[in-house]
Amino acid sequence: MKSNSRVTAMLGPTNTGKTHYAIDRMLAHRTGVIGLPLRLLAREVYDRIVKARGPSVVALVTGEERIVPDRVQYWVATTEAMPEVGADFVAIDEIQLCADPERGHVFTDRMLNMRGLHETLLLGSDTMRPAINALVNNVRFERRERFSTLTWAGSKKLSRMPARSAIVGFSVDDVYAMAELIRRQRGGAAVVMGALSPRTRNAQVAMYQAGEVDFLVATDAIGMGLNLDIHHVAFSSTQKFDGRRVRHLFPHEMGQIAGRAGRHSEPGTFGVTGEARPLDEGLIDALENHRFAPIQRLMWRNAAVEYGTLERLIASLEVSPENEWLVRGREADDLRALKTLGDLPEIRDRVTGPPDVRLLWDVCRVPDFRGISPAEHTTLLQRIFGFLQEGAIPSDWLAGQIERLDRPKGDIDTLSKRLAYIRTWTYVAQRRGWVQDESHWRGETRAVEDRLSDALHVALTERFVDRRTSVLLRRLKQKESLVAEVNDKGEVTVEGEFAGRLEGFRFRPDQTATADEAKMLNRASYEALKPEFHLRADRFYNAPDTELDFTEQGGLMWGASAVGKLVKGADALHPGVEPFVDEEAGPEIAEKVRRRLQHFIDRKVATLFEPLLALQKDEALTGLARGFAFRLVESLGVIPRDEVAGDVKSLDQDARGTLRKHGVRFGQFTIFQPALLKPAPTRLRLVLWSLNAGLDEFPESPPPGLVTIPHLAEVPDGYYILSGYHPAGDRAIRIDMLERLADLVRAQDTRGGFEANPDMLSITGMTLEQFAGLMQGLGYAAEKGERAKAKAVEAAPEAVAETPATDAPMTEEESVLAAETRAKWEAEQAAKKAAEAEAAAAAGEAVAEDGEAPAETEAAELETFYTFRWAPKPRAPRRPQGEGQGRRGPRRDASQGPREGQGQREGQPQGDRPKREDRKEARGEGRGENRGEGKPGRGPGKKGDFKKGDFKKGGKPSGSQSPKTYQSRPEKKADPDSPFAVLAALKGKV
Numbered sequence: 001m002k003s004n005s006r007v008t009a010m011l012g013p014t015n016t017g018k019t020h021y022a023i024d025r026m027l028a029h030r031t032g033v034i035g036l037p038l039r040l041l042a043r044e045v046y047d048r049i050v051k052a053r054g055p056s057v058v059a060l061v062t063g064e065e066r067i068v069p070d071r072v073q074y075w076v077a078t079t080e081a082m083p084e085v086g087a088d089f090v091a092i093d094e095i096q097l098c099a100d101p102e103r104g105h106v107f108t109d110r111m112l113n114m115r116g117l118h119e120t121l122l123l124g125s126d127t128m129r130p131a132i133n134a135l136v137n138n139v140r141f142e143r144r145e146r147f148s149t150l151t152w153a154g155s156k157k158l159s160r161m162p163a164r165s166a167i168v169g170f171s172v173d174d175v176y177a178m179a180e181l182i183r184r185q186r187g188g189a190a191v192v193m194g195a196l197s198p199r200t201r202n203a204q205v206a207m208y209q210a211g212e213v214d215f216l217v218a219t220d221a222i223g224m225g226l227n228l229d230i231h232h233v234a235f236s237s238t239q240k241f242d243g244r245r246v247r248h249l250f251p252h253e254m255g256q257i258a259g260r261a262g263r264h265s266e267p268g269t270f271g272v273t274g275e276a277r278p279l280d281e282g283l284i285d286a287l288e289n290h291r292f293a294p295i296q297r298l299m300w301r302n303a304a305v306e307y308g309t310l311e312r313l314i315a316s317l318e319v320s321p322e323n324e325w326l327v328r329g330r331e332a333d334d335l336r337a338l339k340t341l342g343d344l345p346e347i348r349d350r351v352t353g354p355p356d357v358r359l360l361w362d363v364c365r366v367p368d369f370r371g372i373s374p375a376e377h378t379t380l381l382q383r384i385f386g387f388l389q390e391g392a393i394p395s396d397w398l399a400g401q402i403e404r405l406d407r408p409k410g411d412i413d414t415l416s417k418r419l420a421y422i423r424t425w426t427y428v429a430q431r432r433g434w435v436q437d438e439s440h441w442r443g444e445t446r447a448v449e450d451r452l453s454d455a456l457h458v459a460l461t462e463r464f465v466d467r468r469t470s471v472l473l474r475r476l477k478q479k480e481s482l483v484a485e486v487n488d489k490g491e492v493t494v495e496g497e498f499a500g501r502l503e504g505f506r507f508r509p510d511q512t513a514t515a516d517e518a519k520m521l522n523r524a525s526y527e528a529l530k531p532e533f534h535l536r537a538d539r540f541y542n543a544p545d546t547e548l549d550f551t552e553q554g555g556l557m558w559g560a561s562a563v564g565k566l567v568k569g570a571d572a573l574h575p576g577v578e579p580f581v582d583e584e585a586g587p588e589i590a591e592k593v594r595r596r597l598q599h600f601i602d603r604k605v606a607t608l609f610e611p612l613l614a615l616q617k618d619e620a621l622t623g624l625a626r627g628f629a630f631r632l633v634e635s636l637g638v639i640p641r642d643e644v645a646g647d648v649k650s651l652d653q654d655a656r657g658t659l660r661k662h663g664v665r666f667g668q669f670t671i672f673q674p675a676l677l678k679p680a681p682t683r684l685r686l687v688l689w690s691l692n693a694g695l696d697e698f699p700e701s702p703p704p705g706l707v708t709i710p711h712l713a714e715v716p717d718g719y720y721i722l723s724g725y726h727p728a729g730d731r732a733i734r735i736d737m738l739e740r741l742a743d744l745v746r747a748q749d750t751r752g753g754f755e756a757n758p759d760m761l762s763i764t765g766m767t768l769e770q771f772a773g774l775m776q777g778l779g780y781a782a783e784k785g786e787r788a789k790a791k792a793v794e795a796a797p798e799a800v801a802e803t804p805a806t807d808a809p810m811t812e813e814e815s816v817l818a819a820e821t822r823a824k825w826e827a828e829q830a831a832k833k834a835a836e837a838e839a840a841a842a843a844g845e846a847v848a849e850d851g852e853a854p855a856e857t858e859a860a861e862l863e864t865f866y867t868f869r870w871a872p873k874p875r876a877p878r879r880p881q882g883e884g885q886g887r888r889g890p891r892r893d894a895s896q897g898p899r900e901g902q903g904q905r906e907g908q909p910q911g912d913r914p915k916r917e918d919r920k921e922a923r924g925e926g927r928g929e930n931r932g933e934g935k936p937g938r939g940p941g942k943k944g945d946f947k948k949g950d951f952k953k954g955g956k957p958s959g960s961q962s963p964k965t966y967q968s969r970p971e972k973k974a975d976p977d978s979p980f981a982v983l984a985a986l987k988g989k990v
Helices: 018-027 039-053 095-099 104-113 126-135 172-186 198-209 250-259 281-289 312-318 333-342 347-351 354-364 372-391 395-405 412-431 438-464 467-477 513-539 588-609 610-617 623-634 645-650 653-660 679-693 717-723 734-746 758-764 768-777 796-801 812-850 916-924 979-989
Strands: 008-013 030-035 058-061 073-080 089-092 121-124 138-145 150-155 165-168 188-194 215-218 234-235 238-241 246-248 269-271 297-301 326-328 484-486 491-494 497-504 508-511 548-550 555-558 561-567 577-581 638-640 669-670 709-710 725-728 731-733 782-787 863-869
Touching: 008 018, 008 126, 018 089, 018 121, 030 039, 039 073, 039 198, 058 491, 073 312, 095 104, 095 121, 095 126, 095 297, 104 297, 126 412, 126 731, 150 281, 150 669, 172 215, 172 438, 188 198, 188 246, 198 215, 198 246, 198 438, 234 250, 234 717, 250 281, 250 588, 297 731, 312 333, 312 354, 326 758, 333 347, 333 354, 347 372, 354 372, 354 484, 395 412, 395 717, 412 438, 412 610, 467 812, 484 513, 491 513, 497 513, 508 548, 548 588, 561 588, 561 679, 577 588, 588 610, 588 679, 610 623, 610 812, 623 645, 623 653, 638 717, 669 734, 679 717, 725 768, 731 734, 731 768, 734 758, 768 782, 768 863
Parallel strands: 008 121, 008 138, 030 073, 030 089, 058 073, 089 121, 150 269, 165 215, 165 234, 188 215, 234 269, 297 326
Antiparallel strands: 238 246, 484 491, 491 497, 497 508, 548 555, 555 561, 561 577, 638 669, 709 731, 725 731, 782 863
16 A cells, blocks of 8 residues: 655644644545544544534444445544555554554554555654654654643642542552542542443543533543543553553653643643652653653564464564564464464364464454453354354354343443453454344444443442532532522422431531532522521411420420420429521521410410419419419429428318319329329420429320339439329329229228228229239238138129220229129129038038048139238437428328328328318319329230339330430430330330
8 A cells, every 4th residue: 555645744742633633634635544543532533524524425443333334435443443445545643652562563554554545644742753754755744732831730639639630540440449539529520441432431521521520530541532621630650550560651651641631722730649759850841841752663563464374374473573663562462362272273173274364363353352361362262263164153142142241230340341241242243254144233232332331331420420519519610609499398409419408497418418518508508598497487487386396305396397495494384495596597587486486385384284373373362372372383283292281281171172173182192283184284294394403304204094104213203293193112103093092992991901802903903912012102011811712603794894805994984883893793702602602511411421421622722812901100200390391390201101190080091181071072083074084004914004024224115116305405315224214115015
């Protein structure tokens, strides 16, 4: 192809417009061929020429792609695939690659042998001037200068890298590590490597060019012809592995890469980052001024190969050059594969003539895209050669190979391996005569490669690009206002990216955002939240009280959002509030929320504690009655009787009657208002008490419906009283049920001793053993005994009422009915037992008269019973008035029972005995206005009852679930080891 055409060597650094000039020159001719160093660059040039001339006259030929129309005029190809056609124009780009150890011999052959009929253009670095001048005749040199300057910028951290930077690494691991770091700190980076398919690289480059990311992490592949908008190039290392050894980069190699900084007339900079050391001054000067040592040797391999035999082919490929400018390069992969296959006996037996030698050489030139090992590659080539000698590669076998790779799912490494494998079959399908249906398999392999390339691009983007941060950076760079929105769920988005959530009147930013990103997100989010805060404040202020609630930890809720907390006020019944409102919302919003919360809690207290507040406001109460009412209000409506025994004794009937009008009940153990024992007032009473006492952890109220709950020594008795329970032994019994039990006990002979009847057990919902412990806690002695138990008979149908089928606790009416039924049934059973005893005695006498030995009777079954007697504890010696005793005398424990010497009737402990009206009133509790406020529990082991051993300090019953609560002091978390947590765990079991 040598001719007398004009040969021009256009040499110069990067960013001189050499490739653009070559395209214009080719289009000025009728036909032309241009060879490019990369398949990616070939596709870019092909697209440009198609846009200018149309697809019907432009061909693209690479090792893995072949598009050849019928009326082709312009050929765009990789240097290795340049067709040998007679064209008016020929151009070879990046001619300095003649010195490359692996590919150099191809570029050298094209430089020496390929010529256009009218014009030949050699494009490359100025370092090739001496070699071209020595090897090419009648060449004309043209020097091109850079359009922009290139300046050294020193060393920079990745976190401080300027926008539009390319960071160069020389291994896949380094590239991935740097891309991940940039994603975390700067929003993301595009990734460009030689191992990627052209489609994947194009997609990554397009993402960078579009400004979706401001950083490009690449290998030295960007040094070859990629025209990108790069302002700064940073080397993460100045060494690379060239396939044989780790070596330092040559200055002209660094110049080729660094020269990608700056586009057209815009200046560029270069520097180092990471562990790379700063460059010395001489190298910096060379890079800035594009002065490098000339290339002294070009790689060469004999192009005039002989195909007579394998030996002659190998010998012709190993011929040494005669020119001093040319040297044999390192042994190429294709020659190494040829030698390996030629040593195999089965291959030698099948290579019988020049056609077989030529075919074997063509097979050996299949690139090792997979890069597994030379042995693996040689085995594949042997299989392909065997198929081709038989005619062509079988379609079913090729389909199986492709099908295994057509899986566009997996991580980056998996997709990269599949893509490398499919490139082998893409190359094979491009060879004429190798497959049976060339057009089908070319389209099939290309489609699979495209799918894998797209999947790899998505995987790279998902891993190394944070879309949210990149969008924010791009908007800020364009100096545009960020668009933020708030949906009905409170989710805040900035430019369509999730930024956080609005909970009540507080913005919770996304915790996955970096520090720099969080600042941008917060700034944009609060701009969007300004009108939202006002809209929410208006809705909140006009919301009904049914939408608001308080938690047992003092939190104030609006639906599912915490909007404030209760704080200690002037007194227990007048708590204050503290709103949860961001400072950015403004003081106006905070004050509006605070007023609405204060209105809510004031109305809640007024509603739930209406009887107590009415008692406080009643002006008819005077003297001792008013003082007693003050004590009751101070105690939030529940006060142990022994604490006010003196005051109660001092009250006359008129005073008591006035207090009773307000629902005050004078029980034997407790003075209380039954309406305040309901679950809602009890829950609020505990919160108010905890606030007023300054507790860090607020105890939760016991679950409603339980007659008794565990009595834990670690929990102060004040908690039980405020919860509506009275401690007694291992259990604490509900106050109203205790008063009903006291009425039943009052009718018994407490001095002579009495046994528990079914009514007592029914009221407490306890077994006999548990009831004994309760009575001991109330000051009674329990004597255990055993007696013969009559033979059990079938229970009467009426007795079923004693044990309801449901798990719900019995009401008072059910308890009374069960007791009456049981008493009737016991009377019937006693009559039957007496009749049976008389019959047995008569039978025994008859047997004795007949002289027969009496039959041995069965051993009687024993039953356990308890006898309870009042056992008051000795009184403490009276102390002189004023020694911490007060006018009412020392406080006494409720378990001590009533005081002695205050008028007793036989069998009844009197103590500070309630008057007749009080006793009558206590008996009526639960049957009138207090009916249904909690039903008695069931027996042991049944739903609704718990044993003390079921609980451990700091734990909860197995399977229990506590409701979501908010502490009144959010900076302190509830202590799971607190004894209150054990009591709160009861709710999960009810």
